[in-house]
Amino acid sequence: ARGLSWHSGDNIVTTSSEFPSNHLAWAALKRHGVELRPVDIRLADNAEQALIQAMDQRTRLLAVSSVQWTDGFRLELGQLGEVCRRRQVLFFVDAIQELGALPLAVERDHIDVLVAGSHKWQMGAEGLALCCIGEALRQTIQPLKLGWRMFRDPFEFDPTKQSEETSARRYESGTPNTLGQIALNASLGLYEQWxxxxxxxxxxxxxxxxxxxxxxxxxxxxxxxxxxxxxxxxxxxxxxxxxxxxxxxxxxxxxxxxxxxxxxxxxxxxxxxxxxxxxxxxxxxxxxxxx
Structure with missing residues (x-):
């Protein structure tokens, strides 16, 4: 959230029933004059249209969970992604309640950023999350945490010889959760098998x-x-x-x-x-x- 450039008067559209992790980061931008627009999608006749109707010319980002954490309500991401792409609105999806259970298509649904913890449907360990960021957007989102793992060759310890990583690994600044990676890799092996x-x-x-x-x-x-x-x-x-x-x-x-x-x-x-x-x-x- 803070890695993007925001201006007073910008707004973010979201649902009123997001898990705190997908609310607090956006709500914190209020200090920069950014308006958070929560929409109660369960009271709407059409959840996607309710979110779309909440957008205007100052909407910079749409932040939703693909599946609601309380009751499992599933959004049609393709419809939202198509509108976001047409209006040049960033599309952020928290997929923790869906990834590993049902198919997801990041490119087809025009998702700019997809995040998910690995400890739910993916059956990984707590303390490890996944983040998929579109290539174009990686040139826009600035890394806020700096550390030795964010360079192209993290084992080149001479700072004068380091070059910046261009993949999403540029946002991984510290030592990774190795045990969590091992657990997730074992789980993903089952997905590949079945x-x-x-x-x-x-x-x-x-x-x-x-x-x-x-x-x-x-x-x-x-x-x-x-x-x-x-x-x-x-x-x-x-x-x-x-x-x-x-x-x-x-x-x-x-x-x-x-x-x-x-x-x-x-x-x-x-x-x-x-x-x-x-x-x-x-x-x-x-x-x-x-x-």
């Missing part, structure tokens, strides 16, 4: 089973969008009897891990789980809810 399409098919089968089963239980409601194009790997469940935190704790006693987020119970089954696992999860949640 294929991302196969992974996405497995995840969609899991979420479909949860939606179809839990959506028919009295007192439970599927809070996630159920349109196929809006579904992700996350299924959020609401209850008219129990607080989501109470449901989370009750499922733990069944050795089932879920998480309470935004007043909902968030379920995120991965590709290594299957039909029997989903049946066990549904049976346990129904038992907990009806006792």
């Amino acid at each position: 294929g991302t399409d196969w992974v996405a098919t497995r995840i969609r089968a899991n979420t479909n089973q949860l939606i179809e089963t839990l959506g028919t239980v009295a007192g439970l409601r599927v809070a996630s969008a159920t349109e196929p194009e809006r579904r992700s790997g996350i299924v959020a469940i609401g209850s008219d009897r129990y607080d989501s935190s109470a449901l989370e704790q009750a499922l733990r006693k069944h050795r089932i891990m879920s998480v309470a987020r935004g007043g909902l119970l968030r379920l995120s089954p991965h590709y290594y789980q299957g039909e029997q696992d989903m049946s066990r999860l549904c049976d346990a949640l129904i038992e907990v809810h009806t006792r």
Whole structure:
């Protein structure tokens, strides 16, 4: 955020339900006269159009999560990217809730910057994130942290002989998280073995089973969008009897891990789980809810 040149009166369009990491960096630019425009996309008839309508001639950047962290609502990135490219608005995507679960196409969707932590769907370790920055934009975003790893040959320790790195590695100033890289590399090997399409098919089968089963239980409601194009790997469940935190704790006693987020119970089954696992999860949640 601070590596770009901003002017008073510029604005950034985002959603009102971003994870703090994708809010704080942009909100901090208010001191430079930059306006942050949050849009409640879940109240809109069309989420993408609501974001587009919030833009004007002073919009410099659109910052969104490809999948919302609370309920799994999935945006159509191609539509947003096309408008951003046409209006010369930078398109920033936080993909942590999608990368490793469903296919993403950075170039096709005109994404200028894509970021994602590696510890969720990619099954890496905490403390390591991925960042993809378009080649043209790398000449615009200035590195704010300086260190020995940001040069073309980081092992040339004579400062007078160092040359600037032009790839996105120019933003990596310090010693990398080597253990995290090893863990992520092992995980990516599994993706190469099975294929991302196969992974996405497995995840969609899991979420479909949860939606179809839990959506028919009295007192439970599927809070996630159920349109196929809006579904992700996350299924959020609401209850008219129990607080989501109470449901989370009750499922733990069944050795089932879920998480309470935004007043909902968030379920995120991965590709290594299957039909029997989903049946066990549904049976346990129904038992907990009806006792």
